[in-house]
Amino acid sequence: MKKTFFICTILVCIFTNIRAQWKPVGNRIVTPWTEKVDVTSVLPEYPRPIMERNEWKNLNGLWEYAITDVGKSCPKQFDGQILVPFAVESALSGVGKAVGKEKELWYCRTFNIPSSWKNKKILLHFGAVDWKADVWVNGIKVGNHTGGFTPFSFDITAALVAKGDNQLMVKVWDPTDDGYQPRGKQVKNPGGIYYTPVTGIWQTVWLEPVSEKYIEKLRITPDIDKHLLTVEVDRNVVSDEDLIEVKVYDESKLIATARSINREPLVVSMPQDSKLWSPDSPFLYTLKISLKNGDKVLDRVDSYAAMRKYSVGRDAAGIVRLRLNNQPLFQFGPLDQGWWPDGLYTAPTDEALKYDIQKTKDMGFNMIRKHVKVEPARWYAYCDKLGIIVWQDMPNGDRGQQWQNRSYYEGPEMYRSSESEACYRKEWKEIIDYLYSYPCISTWVPFNEAWGQFKTVEIAEWTKRYDPTRLVNPASGGNHFTCGDMLDLHNYPTPDLYLYDAQRATVLGEYGGIGLIIKGHLWEPDRNWGYIQFNSSKEATDEYLKYADQLYDLIFKGFSAAVYTQTTDVEVEVNGLITYDRRVIKLDEKRVNEINSRICKSLNR
Template structure:
């Protein structure tokens, strides 16, 4: 797979041995008149273009590099399924397709999916011909000017503006095939319980798995922790496994950014004759997130979060990381700068990014791409997409916070509108009911409703002014320090931890570009402003963390600590010193 773009295994926390990567060159077509379905392009069509999947047509790495809006596009690829898979169930998996995808295999309609940031799969077994000439066709609909559609930082006016960028249309994460037995494991939900030293496991299997045996093995490096098996009396099973082991000083290994300890867990589905029907490898980290007396706690201890806002855009490939190396590099640079976490802004990040945050040790605030016009239909779809996000990412220990809304985007009248307030509360509670292991921020920046953290965005430039404005906590929580009230009408502060989750945004560039406040043109001026405002934030005892805007420049936005092509603008050791300094 060395010549295939993005060749690495695309689902690193649920790994099977056998798979086939379908990335690479596909046939491609714009369908601006939306005639493809009527003319049955899924049966026969002479495609006039080529595209490199998984890169969107707007990107250079796709081979097309067309920034114009095209709301309807088509893909086609011919492929061969390995003959050794013939007695298996064959699934096709899409990492993410923005926004509505319809799929045909050999002319048969297979299914559709709505939502641009989450994975989906189809069983294509009955449509295969096994002649070495299988054909998949995908139609994508992504309305360029629709603000009701979750789009995050993708422009909806046809061109980039302010802090919104080139849009991404179509396939932008890996497409792959995998063979499974009819009796197989569909997913696992892993919930470490630090206080009781155990792991709660919830397995989801096909109905054909009932009656077989599920073997579970847990290892930490080379140390055996658990080896046990269960009779599959149902296709869903819940059980608890003891993790305490005398080999460790404190009987258990905890996960944190400083010590990102991970346990490996193996699942084998075995029939009565001892044949392995399915084998999956995953991993987990034992960590706990909570709050107490206005503090954020990691593993029951106060933990000061020093976050960087990360948009996850790349030159040449936009939302799609160009390589695994690029993902690792972004995480390592974040840590080199002295940050212990990233707020992934307006993007559900590639699973490989989360895997490497788990491995290397970086906190993550998970955030969904916003929609921008509130309607019942938009809200319902947004909720469905959030359910899929949590389903995909539940097992990643690096994720500590979910952020369903940012700066009232999608709920522009939430300050006073009871319907929009109720919707934010309902979404927060849905997330809590699905995932009680993480904190939820109702509306990052201001106009909070029911929230676990009180987060504030403030881009003022002066550290002295910041200290003066934020001197009195009681005034801040009932006021509008950045010209936006912290809480929506009818909601109030309840001793939640307070963090400044956007600040800085200092535009540092010799060229034209967008940033917050007055641009600086040299390192000395940049460091002076960054030091003053960061030190001011750290000097206020009731503020328990911050998030600097931002890691890299993105297109016209020039306020990154790195350029768009990932070069440090400032000596990273000097920025790390500011972050590390105890005030």
Template sequence: MKPVATQLRTPWADEALNADSPLAQYPRPQRERDEWLCLNGTWDYAIRPSSSARLVNEYPPDSYDGRIRVPFALETVASGVTRELLPDETLFYRRLVELPPAWRARRVALNFEAVDYLAAVWVNGQLVGDHRGGYLPFSVELPKAERLEIVVGVRDPGPAGRQQYGKQSEKAPKDIWYTPTSGIWQTVWAEPLPANAITSVVATSYADLNGFTIIADTEQHCRIAVRVECPDGSEITVAGKPGEPIEVALPYIRPWTPDDPYLYRLEVSNGTDRVISWAGLRTVAIGRIPGARRFERPAILLNGKPLFVNAVLDQGYWPESGMTAPSDEALIFDLQQLKDLGYNGVRKHIKVESRRFYHHADRLGMLVLQDVVNGGRPRVGIPRSRIVMALDWQTRDKTRRGLAAAGRDSQQNRYEFEADMAAMIKLLRGHPSIVMWVIFNEGWGQYHTARLERRVRRLDPTRLIDPASGWFDQRGGDFRSRHRYVLKLQRPPRRDRRPFFLSEFGGFSLATEGHQWEGDGKFGYRFCADSASLGKALAKLYREQLIPLVRHGLRACVYTQLSDVEIEANGLFSYDRQVLKPDADLLRSLNAELDAAFDAALTRRK
């Protein structure tokens, strides 16, 4: 498959295509240090037939094929290459680096925010580390030297490997599957480390919102000091030990909400290290609506108050740069535009986004429903999906046959999925914007659902869980979660008293001339002729089907989707973010009517 060299450009394409150091903002806002060095920009690259069964046994090449722009995947226009990496090939990157003189006697970490899928790192000819997994950060320690030759080797088996691959297609993009992502696709950077580095900081809100429990980890035993800046300008300083709860009682309470996303600034130090972190004071739970009838469905409670979650499906793809946002401003644009249109959340779909994305969601006040990246294989394809939606099929996800159908018959495959899931939760658990974990989507690679729900609950008891989004419900989780396209929206079964979550719906499509991806075909669930007909269809869907479901227990919904993605033409925005297809005032009005219906349902019970 030859990737499409699209001519579509977002408003931020210039940074992706031309900046000396694209995406040069600090990449880890939840644990920020003063000193760092961005290594994004131009690297040498080479693609060679793999000569060893194991990547770490490869030898970096003597010569290179050309130049590649990091951190954009090999297949993207922004990389400057636009080439597929085959499963039997190895991609090499090389860059010569001179560290600041003050760093040369210190420990220095080389950090990779994401490399898909297998990575090995050589420095001055010596292997210094390797990593498996395409969506999570990893680090290696650099040797002490004045001049460093950094070489990164990458292999990517693609979806055929059944590892966590998200929405990447094994062949040409088709339907809801997209161009593969190979190689470095998030920021590469270096930082000097102190003798005893702080390795994590996580703040958890008290149930009564009167303070935080903070746990900070360090490399060695020491005393930790935490300084908290309060909204009234005062400061609180407390001390404790690594890995143990440090309690912070707050004299001034300002909870985090979408309308007031206040973040407390934390300074954590241990004598040799100092980092800045952020915390939002918020709780999320499922509970009864005050005054509700005994058998009425409960609601999502944010800080103890009922909240309707009105979110949009966010795939996180861009025409010139694939899964990598072309700029930091592009991430902000997507979140802020949705907020301005009246939505209060996004479902980050089958992808772990850059850490800056979650920080922006924290400070802008956008709820995030976070998917675990899928592996294995889908149980059913697009042609049979309408049958599954109509009949609400169940499936056995623990039998040998069920494991084979989901591409999960390998114990190693299951182990890697669960390890990646746990690592993702650990990575993101400090973000107040994230209120839900979604374990499986539409049966893709789904297995042992009840057990994995229990595991996620142990890893993070502070958030909601949708263990089987859309199809193949196992009667667990916090929601009755359904997807519904084309078919009329339906009430949930009366016997099921879980909150009703319409976790995907809509998908109305409009091809926008001059803003459509150049690949073969178009995909959508229902095509409209123009913006006016799209608006009429949306108004009819919301007013006649969606909004009436609120009185029957609808507590959250996710509209598909934020933007077009490749051949998918069902975005609110065109793929290049240049066109908002429906009228903005109409969307604001429909979202206001949805909120009003939920408020009215609460008022009737008082």
């Protein structure tokens, strides 16, 4: 493989002009940020804000690609160029081709290592690759990964050449809805509420130099009741001689420190009057974390944390409410699919990535339900900074299996093969690990509407044990079991409290879906739908306010949260608050903000 690889890479990966002709493909609508995409500086922002180092190198840009039959060796000839990190099916990739389970997608590019990184270990990071990735550097296999929604990395130091260019090759296989893996709403024949497949690299690829001993991962846990902040630091090598130190800053003022050795977590005593994070006041403390040997700093990363607490508790009327910082808070926000007409899973720019969150805030919401998709790390960091609570769904998959009744459960559940179940558990754990330290996340949602739902009680209880700091919504609108922290109802188009749980919080996980067609801003002009459709912005806004008034009344009868469908139009769905291309806000933003703000503050009277 190594010899063949070098022949392939020498023939097709070394090009004299990396700034070859590129443009988005297709004739679909695009966002205002499409024209801002620069092939020489694609998504240039540091991709991991929860654990940031000063030195890194972005590998986004034009790569070579080829689509081959499954099982074929390294291609002798590539098909052209692809703009990474946009999925091969997307317009921004410059390719716009389907792949499918019978094919594999190959990527190739060269890179060099800055001379200032000499004697450093070099880590190769991938934000996300959908779904199975095999990676070679200079013909040497450096690793593989399965899972389309989480980051992974490899130490590639031993595979690098001392001088000149290094060759990077990635092979991807993704069966989309022909496989059992978590895939969200991707299907090979999109339509209705299901969308275009996403195959391959769809988040930033980057290099990072580190010392022989370095920090691998952080796990940050606040406790506002005990005024403690716990920082667990994973390292590649644990030595008795090394020490971990954390310094906590309120802006530029040092307010607390802690140090530990061996594998002991850092437990920081925070001020009794610590600033609490909330949607109204999303305060973040700055963390500076160092790995030391004596006076020598081996590694240093910057991070941040929030003092906040998610819980449930009864109000004066005996209704179980969601709480933030020990106070009841009605959580209200849109169902956010996170799709883009030009980039599919990938926002065209960082400004675009932030836009949807900012508009959610501008409309008076305090929460987002991230629907069967996981976002890049910077998306969650923006929610932290702007003050948006997040309910995080597990992307669904394996809907093709059979249903069965099991006596030790309360209803029908899906039967999964052992491989399917193992895949689900692996990827769900990786998602929780990836997102654990982001303060915005309040709720884990393992299942949606019985899509791939199995062993609900067991999965919900495992999720709660694995992360007791968050709430668990076991099945949003799905087959209901008495587990977790919530009973979640779906009802379209109007809000309706048709079930009530006296022991858990009762929430409305989906409602609304008010459709409005805006000509010139449609994915398919002749095929579109909404749960209910209107002909003008005023009519749609009036209907939204009518539903909001109904929801407000139902809060005092038992609802503790609600999710409106949805943030934007997506492909043929036209029930968004904003058009799919993000060029038109479809409802009256001022009127929507006023009623939304009233709903969010309903329990603070």
